Amino acid sequence: MIHHKIVTIERHIIEGERAHPGATGDFSGLLRDLTLAFKVIWREVSKAGLVDILGLTGNQNVHGEQVKKLDVFADETIYRAMDHGGHLCVMASEENEDVLHIPENYPTGKYVLLYDPLDGSSNIDANVTIGSIFSIYRRVTPAGRGSMQDCLQPGYKQVAAGYVIYGSSTMLVYTTGDGVHGFTLDPSIGEFLLSHENIRIPRRGKIYSVNEGNYRWWFDPVKKYVKYLQEEDKATSRPYSARYIGSLVGDIHRTLLYGGIFMYPGDSRNPDGKLRLMYEGNPMAFIVEQAGGKASNGERRILDIQPTKLHQRTPLFIGSEEDVTICEEFLQGKRDLQQRAAS
Numbered sequence: 001m002i003h004h005k006i007v008t009i010e011r012h013i014i015e016g017e018r019a020h021p022g023a024t025g026d027f028s029g030l031l032r033d034l035t036l037a038f039k040v041i042w043r044e045v046s047k048a049g050l051v052d053i054l055g056l057t058g059n060q061n062v063h064g065e066q067v068k069k070l071d072v073f074a075d076e077t078i079y080r081a082m083d084h085g086g087h088l089c090v091m092a093s094e095e096n097e098d099v100l101h102i103p104e105n106y107p108t109g110k111y112v113l114l115y116d117p118l119d120g121s122s123n124i125d126a127n128v129t130i131g132s133i134f135s136i137y138r139r140v141t142p143a144g145r146g147s148m149q150d151c152l153q154p155g156y157k158q159v160a161a162g163y164v165i166y167g168s169s170t171m172l173v174y175t176t177g178d179g180v181h182g183f184t185l186d187p188s189i190g191e192f193l194l195s196h197e198n199i200r201i202p203r204r205g206k207i208y209s210v211n212e213g214n215y216r217w218w219f220d221p222v223k224k225y226v227k228y229l230q231e232e233d234k235a236t237s238r239p240y241s242a243r244y245i246g247s248l249v250g251d252i253h254r255t256l257l258y259g260g261i262f263m264y265p266g267d268s269r270n271p272d273g274k275l276r277l278m279y280e281g282n283p284m285a286f287i288v289e290q291a292g293g294k295a296s297n298g299e300r301r302i303l304d305i306q307p308t309k310l311h312q313r314t315p316l317f318i319g320s321e322e323d324v325t326i327c328e329e330f331l332q333g334k335r336d337l338q339q340r341a342a343s
């Protein structure tokens with residue numbers, strides 16, 4: 001009987017920390033508290049249809065979007081799981097305009113957590129895949145209570161990033177800069193167990209993912225790039241399929257495993273697009289780059305963007321390295337439909 005190693009996320013972090021001398025074990029404590037929050041959210045998500053937490057709260061969030069009860073529940077669950085462990089100096093959430101401070105009576109730590117507590121909320125009532133996204137930095141202020149300055153760091157400074165996908169099974173996918181690893185929740189023991197070690201994204205895929213309902217507002221280069229993907233290329237017979245879930249976590253997870261490209265472009269209505277840099281663009285860019293892929297705002301690497309506002313938006317073109325590179329060539333006017341032969 002071959003005993004497969006049972007690798008929980010804690011064991012994975014601790015073994016990872018041993019490889020990183022100087023790690024204080026502080027980080028594994030942070031991840032443990034965070035995974036507890038995700039298990040509590042999973043429990044609510046998996047019975048959402050049974051209890052009255054569907055539907056709207058009647059409130060709007062900072063972006064003027066209708067807030068569903070599960071968003072609020074997830075937001076509070078993560079904050080309450082993380083406010084007392086002494087690992088963080090400050091937090092920031094999609095659901096809160098300003099930064100979230102650690103209560104006076106709790107110790108502060110050296111990390112910063114930014115999170116999207118519930119991603120894909122428009123899909124909640126239809127039982128379509130939703131998720132949670134997190135992004136972790138080291139603090140830049142010296143000590144005590146953290147500040148906005150600790151939160152507004154460029155993405156390449158992240159020490160960890162990950163997401164939970166509440167789908168047919170619930171998975172946690174994360175990176176600490178040493179590859180991307182996936183853990184599947186075993187509900188019978190309530191543990192995330194290592195199931196996808198060292199995920200690598202294919203260098204090129206055959207799926208593109210974008211909300212074509214926005215076609216009339218797209219800038220021409222985006223229209224040309226999508227037309228390029230839709231035309232069968234005799235040389236490489238590369239007809240792409242279209243897949244769009246409408247939950248960033250679902251669309252990115254599929255792109256990570258199958259390859260291809262996900263796009264949320266800027267357009268004539270919203271030049272910066274819809275997705276938020278700090279708790280959607282940056283964590284997903286860190287993960288996809290660590291898996292061998294690429295993430296761009298059309299002109300530059302997402303992780304190199306110096307943020308100025310907590311909730312600032314960014315266009316996002318992310319996925320297989322070759323797909324994103326060809327997309328950027330269209331966006332930067334270096335490639336046109338006539339140049340099909342190139343690939």
Ligand code: AHG
Nearest residue numbers: 116118119120121122211246247248
């Ligand atoms: P959130 O639910 O956290 O606000 O995120 C929703 C985002 C993202 O999950 C998804 O990629 C995008 O909204 C879909 O937007 P459209 O419905 O405009 O395509």
Ligand code: MN
Nearest residue numbers: 116119120280
């Ligand atoms: Mn989101």
Ligand code: MN
Nearest residue numbers: 094116118119
């Ligand atoms: Mn959200």
